[in-house]
Amino acid sequence: MKLIVDNMTCQHCVKAITKAINDIDPKAKVTVDLAKHEVDIEGGSISQEAAIAAVNEAGYEFVGISY
Numbered sequence: 001m002k003l004i005v006d007n008m009t010c011q012h013c014v015k016a017i018t019k020a021i022n023d024i025d026p027k028a029k030v031t032v033d034l035a036k037h038e039v040d041i042e043g044g045s046i047s048q049e050a051a052i053a054a055v056n057e058a059g060y061e062f063v064g065i066s067y
Contacts, residue, residue, distance in 0.1 A: 002066035020058035
C-alpha cells in the first residue's frame with residue numbers, strides 16, 4: 001500500500017515513520033519517498049487503518065492513498 005503523507009522533510013521523518021510502522025509490524029518493508037510524500041508499505045500483515053493510525057500518531061498527516 002502507498003500512503004500519501006504530509007510534513008515529511010528529512011531523514012528523521014523517514015526513521016520516525018519507519019519505526020512507527022515496524023513497531024506494529026516488524027515484517028513490513030517501509031520505503032519513504034520524501035519528494036513524492038509517499039510511504040510505501042510492502043509485506044507483513046499491517047492493515048491500512050493501523051498504518052494510517054501509526055503515521056498520524058508519529059506526528060505526520062495522512063492525506064490519502066496513492067495508486
